[in-house]
Amino acid sequence: MTDAINSKRPWTIGFFEHMNPNGITGATWQHPGNTGSDYLDLEYWMRLARRLEEANADFLFFADSYGNPAVDGVIPDESIRMANHIPGADPFAVIPAIFAVTEHLPVVVTASTIFEEPYANARRFATLDHISGGRIGWNVVTSAGAAAAAELFGRDLVAHDERYDRADDYLELSYRLLEGSWEPDAVVKDQATATYADPDKVHPIDYSGPYFRSRGVFSVEPSPQRMPFVFQAGSSGRGREFAATHAECVFLQATTVENDAAAVADIRARAQAVGRDGDAIKIIVGLTVIVGDTPDEAKKKFEEFASYHSEEIAAAQFSHYSGVDLLALDLDQPIPAGNDELSRSSVERFDGWTVREILNELKTRGVRGIISVGTAGEVADRMEAYATATGVDGFLMETYTNPGTYDEILDNLLPELRTRGRAPEPFTTKTLRERFQGEGHPYLDDAHPGSRFRVGLAPGADSEASI
Ligand SMILES: Cc1cc2nc3c(=O)[nH]c(=O)nc-3n(C[C@H](O)[C@H](O)[C@H](O)COP(=O)(O)O)c2cc1C
Numbered sequence: 001m002t003d004a005i006n007s008k009r010p011w012t013i014g015f016f017e018h019m020n021p022n023g024i025t026g027a028t029w030q031h032p033g034n035t036g037s038d039y040l041d042l043e044y045w046m047r048l049a050r051r052l053e054e055a056n057a058d059f060l061f062f063a064d065s066y067g068n069p070a071v072d073g074v075i076p077d078e079s080i081r082m083a084n085h086i087p088g089a090d091p092f093a094v095i096p097a098i099f100a101v102t103e104h105l106p107v108v109v110t111a112s113t114i115f116e117e118p119y120a121n122a123r124r125f126a127t128l129d130h131i132s133g134g135r136i137g138w139n140v141v142t143s144a145g146a147a148a149a150a151e152l153f154g155r156d157l158v159a160h161d162e163r164y165d166r167a168d169d170y171l172e173l174s175y176r177l178l179e180g181s182w183e184p185d186a187v188v189k190d191q192a193t194a195t196y197a198d199p200d201k202v203h204p205i206d207y208s209g210p211y212f213r214s215r216g217v218f219s220v221e222p223s224p225q226r227m228p229f230v231f232q233a234g235s236s237g238r239g240r241e242f243a244a245t246h247a248e249c250v251f252l253q254a255t256t257v258e259n260d261a262a263a264v265a266d267i268r269a270r271a272q273a274v275g276r277d278g279d280a281i282k283i284i285v286g287l288t289v290i291v292g293d294t295p296d297e298a299k300k301k302f303e304e305f306a307s308y309h310s311e312e313i314a315a316a317q318f319s320h321y322s323g324v325d326l327l328a329l330d331l332d333q334p335i336p337a338g339n340d341e342l343s344r345s346s347v348e349r350f351d352g353w354t355v356r357e358i359l360n361e362l363k364t365r366g367v368r369g370i371i372s373v374g375t376a377g378e379v380a381d382r383m384e385a386y387a388t389a390t391g392v393d394g395f396l397m398e399t400y401t402n403p404g405t406y407d408e409i410l411d412n413l414l415p416e417l418r419t420r421g422r423a424p425e426p427f428t429t430k431t432l433r434e435r436f437q438g439e440g441h442p443y444l445d446d447a448h449p450g451s452r453f454r455v456g457l458a459p460g461a462d463s464e465a466s467i
Pocket of ligand 1: 062063064065066108110112140141142143144146147233234235236237238239252254342343344345346416
């Protein structure tokens, strides 16, 4: 038994946040034990980050999007009243404060390949990588709420698959900027010779892709990880193809055990087909846990949280992700074909369901991954069973309240996972990528397509890099 426990690997455990009053939930800002409405208070994030670092959490993850839950261009009053994806603020702004009060905790932040400019985006991530000593990750998305965001930006909406073609191009340019301009030892800072950087080791890039162009020298000197550690969220077939090429960690939309197992196998096989080690890609799913001392207590808490949801909010939230207004459809029919342009995975998830069934599911589950309600032991058992059946590497914890759900996870569930060898281990490495790839490997691995653009560092020489 002890051997079996010792042979188990810890799971990747991150914590999902949104910089808004509700997080991923419908309307739990109103819960008397929830401080989510303090999301504009810097101390709120600093306090949370310190707690997560103490618990050895693998990372704090910020979901984000520019879109809002507009239905046919209009945000339902109920969404505004209940703060459902509106209002919300920019998580990038609080990340330096998080880094300032933590030593190890990595932060993963979402940035869209549709709405951010590649050069500005690369500069921002390189700067965050520097100031954190290599603790930043980029969740690459082609955008939830893309239709509403396109309106806000005054741009045309790009079609689903083309958004991924653009994202491929965007990443190729990002690799060139972050990996291809500065050799790792270009910066010498030698006052005796009055040389800050060696001009022979700084190179202009010259890129002209189908969607993006860039010429010149990237402005930020080489950072600890160069390319930030790459997350990806978007689970359609085209999304998985993109993930298999670029992602180092995939945030997969959980549906059923069978589908999730197939999706995991598919991503790994696709990665293998493009010359990468499929098993080296981490795959995680969203997980909500409601933990009680008894199953009954947990169930009561869950019912209370569920009571903060309504059909209108569920519909608006679904519309935010998928662009589909469920309330305008025939309740006894499935979603009509042709409604998957904004998010194929959100619609495919409910293949064969009637709109009524979808609304019922969304009313309790929202857009969460898996929900598990019970004692810490029961929840841990189910996590074991799910991970074994699907092959996922870990979980992104989607909370209801802060501090409530955080307390349950950090104080009750993690100790249980620790006894099973599944809790994240203390930090021994500095950069986020090393947390996944092992000490001495802060850069994209050699099989990753981005590594081809690296200048001044022989393949396989990443362990010699000075960071
Ligand atoms: C699990 C998951 C999490 C996502 N998180 C975000 C996010 O934080 N911000 C965002 O703009 N889009 C997010 N998306 C949307 C995707 O970027 C993508 O645009 C959308 O899912 C459509 O692509 P798909 O059909 O391949 O899933 C997420 C998608 C999934 C499946």
